[in-house]
Amino acid sequence: MSKHIPVLLNEVIEALNIQPGGSFVDGTLGCAGHSKAILEKAGPEGCLIGIDRDKEILEFAKESLQEQEGSSVCVWGNYKDMKKILENEKTNQVDGILLDLGVSSFQIDTRERGFSFMQDAELDMRMNPNEGESVQDLLHRISEKELADILYEYADERRSRRIAKLIVEKRKKKAITRTSELAELAIKAYGRRGKSHPATRTFQALRIAVNNELENLHTFFQNSLSCLKPKGRLCIISYHSLEDRAVKLQFREWAKEKSCELITKKPIVPNISEVKVNNRSRSAKMRICEKL
Ligand SMILES: C[S@@+](CC[C@H](N)C(=O)[O-])C[C@H]1O[C@@H](n2cnc3c(N)ncnc32)[C@H](O)[C@@H]1O
Numbered sequence: 001m002s003k004h005i006p007v008l009l010n011e012v013i014e015a016l017n018i019q020p021g022g023s024f025v026d027g028t029l030g031c032a033g034h035s036k037a038i039l040e041k042a043g044p045e046g047c048l049i050g051i052d053r054d055k056e057i058l059e060f061a062k063e064s065l066q067e068q069e070g071s072s073v074c075v076w077g078n079y080k081d082m083k084k085i086l087e088n089e090k091t092n093q094v095d096g097i098l099l100d101l102g103v104s105s106f107q108i109d110t111r112e113r114g115f116s117f118m119q120d121a122e123l124d125m126r127m128n129p130n131e132g133e134s135v136q137d138l139l140h141r142i143s144e145k146e147l148a149d150i151l152y153e154y155a156d157e158r159r160s161r162r163i164a165k166l167i168v169e170k171r172k173k174k175a176i177t178r179t180s181e182l183a184e185l186a187i188k189a190y191g192r193r194g195k196s197h198p199a200t201r202t203f204q205a206l207r208i209a210v211n212n213e214l215e216n217l218h219t220f221f222q223n224s225l226s227c228l229k230p231k232g233r234l235c236i237i238s239y240h241s242l243e244d245r246a247v248k249l250q251f252r253e254w255a256k257e258k259s260c261e262l263i264t265k266k267p268i269v270p271n272i273s274e275v276k277v278n279n280r281s282r283s284a285k286m287r288i289c290e291k292l
Pocket of ligand 1: 054078
C-alpha cells in the first residue's frame with residue numbers, strides 16, 4: 001500500500017485542542033495518519049470514530065488503529081451522514097471533528113482505481129466504487145456544455161470548451177474508457193507541456209463531479225455543529241479554492257450568528273519544509289472553528 005503522509009499533522013493536533021480522554025471524529029479517515037496521532041494525544045481513555053467511504057482504505061486503517069491505545073471504531077460511510085453515524089455508534093457529541101478532504105495517496109497511486117493520468121487504467125475515480133457513476137460513464141452521458149461547465153467550475157480549466165469538444169468528438173468514434181485516452185485529449189487541447197501536466201485540472205474536476213465532493217461538504221455543514229460539544233473544535237483541510245471558499249463562508253456565517261468562534265481568520269498552510277517532503281501538501285489550507 002502506498003504511504004499517505006498526513007498533511008499539517010502537528011497543526012491538526014494543536015487545532016483540535018486534544019485533552020486526555022477526549023472524543024473525536026475523523027470524517028475522512030484515509031490511512032489513519034491523523035487519527036493515530038489524535039488517539040496518541042488523547043491517551044488510553046481517548047476515543048475516535050473514523051469514517052471513510054472507501055472500503056479498501058478503511059480495512060487498512062482499521063488494522064493500523066488496532067495497534068494504537070485508546071478506543072476506535074471505523075465506519076464505512078460518508079461524512080455527510082455524520083450525525084446518523086454518531087447516533088448508530090451511541091454517541092451524541094464529540095470534542096473535535098476533522099475533515100481532511102480530497103483523495104489519499106493510496107487512491108491516486110493504486111493504478112486500478114483510475115484516479116491518475118500518470119498510469120493507464122480503467123477510467124473510474126470513484127472513492128466508493130459501489131456508489132454513483134464512474135468517470136467513463138459520466139463522459140458518455142453528459143452534453144458538451146455540461147462537460148465544459150464541470151471542467152471550468154470544478155477546476156478553473158482555461159481550456160474547458162476545447163477539452164469538452166475533443167472528448168465529444170472522440171466519444172462519437174469510440175467510448176473513452178482509459179485514463180490514458182482522457183489524458184491524451186487534455187494534452188492535445190494544450191498542444192504543449194506547461195509547468196503542470198495538462199490533464200491535472202481535467203482529472204480533478206471529473207473526480208470532484210463523480211464523488212459529489214462539494215455537495216457532501218454542504219450537506220455536512222447542515223448538521224455538523226450539532227455533533228460537537230460546546231467548545232468542541234471543527235478543523236477542515238481543503239485542497240482547492242472552491243472547497244476552501246465554501247469552508248470560509250460557512251465558518252463566517254456561523255460566527256455571525258454566534259454559533260461558533262473563528263480560530264483561524266486566515267487559513268493555515270504547510271511550511272516550505274513540509275511541501276519539500278510531501279509535495280501533495282502544497283495546496284492544503286486548514287481552517288478551524290470552535291462551537292460556542
Ligand atoms: C486526504 S485523505 C485523508 C488522509 C488521512 N487524513 C490520513 O492521515 O491518512 C481523504 C480520505 O477521505 C475519504 N473521503 C473523501 N470524501 C469522503 C466522504 N464524503 N466521506 C467519507 N470519506 C471520504 C477518501 O476516501 C480518503 O480516504
